[in-house]
Amino acid sequence: MPEPAPSAPAGPRVAVIGLGAMGLPMATHLVAGLPVTVFDVAADRRALVTAAGAADAASPADAARAADIVLVAVRDQAQVTAALFGADGAATTLRPGGIVVLTSTVGPDAARDTAARLAERGIRLVDAPVSGGPTRAGTGDLLIVVGADPDALRAARPVLDRLASTLTVVGPDPGDGQALKAINQLLAGVHIAAAAEAVALARGLGLDPAVVIDSLAQGAAGSFMLADRGPRMLQAYGEGAEVRSRLDIFVKDMGIVTEVAKDAHVPTPLAAAAQQLYLLGERAGLGAQDDSSVVTVLSPRDGAGDR
Structure with missing residues (x-):
């Protein structure tokens, strides 16, 4: 003992x-x-x-x-x-x-x-x-x-x-805490996915993503996830971000969100779309990487944004 x-x-x-x-x-x-x-x-x-x-x-x-x-x-x-x-x-x-x-x-x-x-x-x-x-x-x-x-x-x-x-x-x-955590994860998961789309679009338009992230984080479009994950998304195009939250955790969590919403008969189309993005990332072999790496699904490392 x-x-x-x-x-x-x-x-x-x-x-x-x-x-x-x-x-x-x-x-x-x-x-x-x-x-x-x-x-x-x-x-x-x-x-x-x-x-x-x-x-x-x-x-x-x-x-x-x-x-x-x-x-x-x-x-x-x-x-x-x-x-x-x-x-x-x-x-x-x-x-x-x-x-x-x-x-x-x-x-x-x-x-x-x-x-x-x-x-x-x-x-x-x-x-x-x-x-x-x-x-x-x-x-x-x-x-x-x-x-x-x-x-x-x-x-x-x-x-x-x-x-x-x-x-x-x-x-x-028990279960009451999990219900609120599911709502938290809905927002967190959608915000990360939205930040990834913003970074991907910046790369596609030939803008410096670091400048875009810094600018947006100061205004109405800013969010905790943009400020936190945005710089880590840039690291995904280098040696990769430190793994602080694995991508496959959001595969699990967004699955919980969509299941809870289904049981409550509440439509959550944005959560469902974000869930699919994390599933695509997992299928691409990113499950054990930091969740910020999901940006590379939308804008691949060797894509048009690398110029």
Whole structure:
């Protein structure tokens, strides 16, 4: 059984499962204020957090054995299911009354199903998808939207308050947070796609995309995604942008958006068009690259814009 590092601070014991682009900085930030145990399939990622003071674990079950709160930060619902309910899943050892904080974007139905399975074991789910990117995750500056009953939310507050600069309680049920996160991802996904079209058109017209991005970002056409992804789109035509958010994450997330919208009988034509652009990018082999690389689907690296 893993033991917290000797210098671990007092507070609820936290197990972080998943040390990817968001899980790694979140875990590292939590270590400074709470006793943390971590698990990821990649030993080198675990080593980065244990060097900061976390305890290492050999499996999700091992990480959760002494935990009060398990924070799950994995890519999709299949990984959530494996991390919690697999043979070595965290739910097999987390004590009844324990809390699972689900930070992954999986959709409302998946969150409700997960909550129901955990409830059979006496474990409560706090549905808390996060937004803001790795840099903000590492400084406790995330937007977190929450669906949870008040008692579960109160128990999870030491973790959520350390990670979030903005915490919005959407409703009392798991799935409520995921519903608002889907709306967030609709806007984010459409904005990235629109920024890619703007950069592609600038290249096609023979304009300097860097000048175009800088100019547009100052006016009414500006957006966070244009200012953030625009410069990274330019890097896509060089050595490639640092991978901060994989393109295939938006394939998943826009799929959730369009499915939720279909179930609600709400037309979302712009979201559907953006989803197709990300699918084209994935089909072109860009799935593991930064989502800004989707611009190269619209304006290829060796296309007319390269002049």
